[in-house]
Amino acid sequence: MNVINCTYWAFDSRGEKMKVVIAADAFKDCLSSDEVNEAVRESIFKIDPEVEVVTAGISDGALDGLDVLKRWGREIEEIPFKTTDLMGRPVDAPYLTTNYKKAPLAIIATASTAGKHRILPSPGSFIRATSFGLGTQIRDALGRGAKRILILTGETGVSDGGLGLLQALGVNFYDEEGHLIGRDKNLLATNFKEVRNLESVVQQFNHVEIMIATNTDRPYAGYRGAQRTWGMDKGGTKKQIEVFDKRMDGFFMTVIKELNLDLRDVAGLGVDGGIGGALAVLGGQIVPTGDIMANLVGLPQKLEDADLFITGTGKISHHPQTPHVINQVLDLATKMSVPAVAICGQVDNSMRHYPNEKVAVFSIQRRPSSLRRSMETRYAIVNIKIVTRNIIRLMNMARAEK
Ligand SMILES: Nc1ncnc2c1ncn2[C@@H]1O[C@H](COP(=O)(O)OP(=O)(O)OP(=O)(O)O)[C@@H](O)[C@H]1O
Numbered sequence: 001m002n003v004i005n006c007t008y009w010a011f012d013s014r015g016e017k018m019k020v021v022i023a024a025d026a027f028k029d030c031l032s033s034d035e036v037n038e039a040v041r042e043s044i045f046k047i048d049p050e051v052e053v054v055t056a057g058i059s060d061g062a063l064d065g066l067d068v069l070k071r072w073g074r075e076i077e078e079i080p081f082k083t084t085d086l087m088g089r090p091v092d093a094p095y096l097t098t099n100y101k102k103a104p105l106a107i108i109a110t111a112s113t114a115g116k117h118r119i120l121p122s123p124g125s126f127i128r129a130t131s132f133g134l135g136t137q138i139r140d141a142l143g144r145g146a147k148r149i150l151i152l153t154g155e156t157g158v159s160d161g162g163l164g165l166l167q168a169l170g171v172n173f174y175d176e177e178g179h180l181i182g183r184d185k186n187l188l189a190t191n192f193k194e195v196r197n198l199e200s201v202v203q204q205f206n207h208v209e210i211m212i213a214t215n216t217d218r219p220y221a222g223y224r225g226a227q228r229t230w231g232m233d234k235g236g237t238k239k240q241i242e243v244f245d246k247r248m249d250g251f252f253m254t255v256i257k258e259l260n261l262d263l264r265d266v267a268g269l270g271v272d273g274g275i276g277g278a279l280a281v282l283g284g285q286i287v288p289t290g291d292i293m294a295n296l297v298g299l300p301q302k303l304e305d306a307d308l309f310i311t312g313t314g315k316i317s318h319h320p321q322t323p324h325v326i327n328q329v330l331d332l333a334t335k336m337s338v339p340a341v342a343i344c345g346q347v348d349n350s351m352r353h354y355p356n357e358k359v360a361v362f363s364i365q366r367r368p369s370s371l372r373r374s375m376e377t378r379y380a381i382v383n384i385k386i387v388t389r390n391i392i393r394l395m396n397m398a399r400a401e402k
């Protein structure tokens, strides 16, 4: 029988140093991505300080995504920017710039202006909240020469079909009497009758690539659309939701007429109260958040020659139509032939059907306890360390047997 000792793991059979890549998402409401990475790293080093450990951050979130990219992205610059939030109040809403595939890229989180954390959702906020601030960020980024714009979506309190952002970019909306509608409103609450300037605003984006990072597959309007999916969470009444949905549908009919562009069935455009739809009118395309995040933090390069990939998230699940960031980075590791492990606070039942057999998923729980207890920072860190230790030991044993 082979004796297992701590030197086995640092070097492979050819005497080469082992390389482990760690890139965890946050455990929401429990630990940041950095804290999870650190717990895993410490646990590995305790077993074997010789192992080469390479870290990166990933995120499913919007504001959290900006933070992760600021920390882990290459040559990222933060652009300070003052604008107005979804209620028209002043807000500091910085965005990021970098170079991506040889072109200047701006990275903007919708939640930096339209975040749900800025309101207490109510029917009153529902009829006021506008995406105008996002439009001002996009305009600023264009002015700075951005040729690509990445929009990190999610966590918004806005339901204006993205019309506010179009208004900020120069699209004009008129009421029944032919009066120009002002900027301090959710345009869906105004029963606008006419839209002007759409084509000339769209033309400004002819040579700009807009990427809408999202994992949702909800379309813009209709039965599965933005209003019916998230309207209530954002404070909308049944009546408001119905009316807004109808007006969004009407707007997309205008787009068909004016631009000969039918986006009604495109999955994902309902994201953030329909902001996805407005961005698609400008030429935006949906991109999987995990893929673009991984590229921006250099994960594919880090995974080259790696012997193991460890990631994590608060709760892992399997939604084949709408895979989450965690599943996307696990698939990336598999594509690169790197064995992959996910360490999670909870493993959703849907994971029973997870098709990627090159991935091992572990819950960090040691014994039955309340969710509250499981999510206590120190307890969770200890649990992550213990499960990491067991994973590494298992790998040690497997290698020693060879
Ligand atoms: N230490 C923990 N132990 C058990 N469960 C945890 C722990 N940390 C987080 N969770 C669970 O994970 C959930 C969050 O999941 P995750 O971190 O994957 O973010 P998310 O996918 O953005 O969340 P959401 O479910 O809101 O989309 C929390 O609501 C909680 O139920």
Ligand SMILES: O=C(O)[C@H](O)CO
Pocket (backbone or CB within 6 Å): 153, 154, 155, 156, 157, 216, 230, 270, 271, 272, 273
């Ligand atoms: O902000 C929202 O509308 C939801 O998070 C879905 O995008």
